[in-house]
Amino acid sequence: MPVGVCVITGFLGSGKTTLVNYVLKADHGYRIAVVLNDFGAELGVEKMLVQQDGVDGTNESRTLVEDWVELNNGCVCCTVKGTLVQTIEGLLEKRREMGEKFDFILLETTGLADPGPVARELWVDDELVEEDGAVLDSIVTLVDASNVEKQLEENKEATLQVAYADTILLNKSDLVQVEDVERIKARLETINAEAEIVVTTRSKVDLGIVLNQGTVAAGGRGKKPVLSAFAAAPPSAVLSSGGGFWAKGVEKIAPSSVHDAQIRTVCVAARGFMEVSAFERWFEDLLWERRNEEGGPDILRAKGLLYTSGSDKRRVLQAVREVYEITDGPVEENLEEAMNKVVFIGRNLDEKALAAGLEACIVKQS
Numbered sequence: 262m263p264v265g266v267c268v269i270t271g272f273l274g275s276g277k278t279t280l281v282n283y284v285l286k287a288d289h290g291y292r293i294a295v296v297l298n299d300f301g302a303e304l305g306v307e308k309m310l311v312q313q314d315g316v317d318g319t320n321e322s323r324t325l326v327e328d329w330v331e332l333n334n335g336c337v338c339c340t341v342k343g344t345l346v347q348t349i350e351g352l353l354e355k356r357r358e359m360g361e362k363f364d365f366i367l368l369e370t371t372g373l374a375d376p377g378p379v380a381r382e383l384w385v386d387d388e389l390v391e392e393d394g395a396v397l398d399s400i401v402t403l404v405d406a407s408n409v410e411k412q413l414e415e416n417k418e419a420t421l422q423v424a425y426a427d428t429i430l431l432n433k434s435d436l437v438q439v440e441d442v443e444r445i446k447a448r449l450e451t452i453n454a455e456a457e458i459v460v461t462t463r464s465k466v467d468l469g470i471v472l473n474q475g476t477v478a479a480g481g482r483g484k485k486p487v488l489s490a491f492a493a494a495p496p497s498a499v500l501s502s503g504g505g506f507w508a509k510g511v512e513k514i515a516p517s518s519v520h521d522a523q524i525r526t527v528c529v530a531a532r533g534f535m536e537v538s539a540f541e542r543w544f545e546d547l548l549w550e551r552r553n554e555e556g557g558p559d560i561l562r563a564k565g566l567l568y569t570s571g572s573d574k575r576r577v578l579q580a581v582r583e584v585y586e587i588t589d590g591p592v593e594e595n596l597e598e599a600m601n602k603v604v605f606i607g608r609n610l611d612e613k614a615l616a617a618g619l620e621a622c623i624v625k626q627s
């Protein structure tokens with residue numbers, strides 16, 4: 262029987278990695294493979310965020326096998342190399358080699374992705390669906406309750422992510438009032454009236470909602486899944502752009518894989534140990550002051566790994582619009598490297614100025 266693939270999508274900072282971590286650590290007895298396809302992946306930021314507090318809270322029992330990270334409950338983790346189909350094929354190969362099977366594959370998409378092409382790729386690639394292959398089980402979309410309304414106004418991808426969902430996790434509910442939740446639910450329903458909406462905090466959800474929506478067990482080998490967004494039309498209609506499958510009493514959105522051209526990703530790095538207070542001053546100025554200037558940086562999301570003076574731990578930076586946090590990562594054995602990395606996604610990002618700003622936070626050796 263093929264393995265079910267659960268596609269986890271949602272706008273920048275909505276809680277996808279938090280959900281992946283939650284699923285990996287929960288006591289469910291499933292063997293799960295996670296495929297990360299994220300903007301921080303090339304710097305190793307994303308992988309580290311998923312691994313940072315493994316199943317038992319330590320790093321010790323994990324072994325790095327090539328690009329695979331095996332967790333001590335049998336779950337494995339990898340990042341997309343080459344195409345998505347190649348990555349999943351690699352995973353399945355690995356599964357055969359191990360003589361064991363995964364029960365599920367979780368695929369975390371990038372926060373700016375239109376999940377349509379990913380779903381289509383999984384849908385139409387017949388080789389994947391062969392015996393012991395993979396089949397799309399469901400699309401779970403996370404939305405950040407505190408930002409979703411603005412995101413839906415500004416970004417077509419955010420709307421498409423909601424439109425494709427089988428299940429929507431209305432996450433970060435702790436950051437809004439009860440009446441906001443009702444209003445947001447109503448807004449989401451105008452885009453996708455079919456999806457189940459589950460209100461969550463820190464992506465904590467009944468795992469039955471994420472793992473195994475029944476497609477694989479019910480359909481068996483080679484069966485196509487029944488996804489709400491796809492169910493109204495055969496795949497051919499899904500493949501044609503602007504097909505009639507949106508016309509279900511919901512907003513019409515032309516499917517597109519074109520991103521907001523102004524949004525880009527900038528990665529900056531600086532070697533050495535930094536003064537946290539200097540970093541905070543610089544970062545807060547960027548997030549809170551400079552963004553209001555004409556043509557100033559509009560940072561939608563940032564992630565980073567920081568080395569701070571006087572600590573033997575790497576620190577993890579997370580920012581979603583104006584909100585940010587710096588938390589402790591695992592103890593670092595090789596502190597000499599001390600390469601600070603920050604990945605920004607946003608508009609009006611000046612790479613040179615950001616690199617210089619990060620460099621200026623490094624404590625200079627006298």
Ligand SMILES: Nc1nc2c(ncn2[C@@H]2O[C@H](COP(=O)(O)OP(=O)(O)OP(=O)(O)O)[C@@H](O)[C@H]2O)c(=O)[nH]1
Nearest residue numbers: 272273274275276277278279372432433462463579
């Ligand atoms: N207050 C609050 N914070 C949350 C919640 N869920 C996640 N976060 C925090 O929000 C930040 C972003 O969470 P992630 O899980 O990394 O979000 P993501 O969707 O993977 O982000 P991208 O990789 O940018 O697309 C992190 O600092 C999380 O700790 C929640 O329910 N409430």
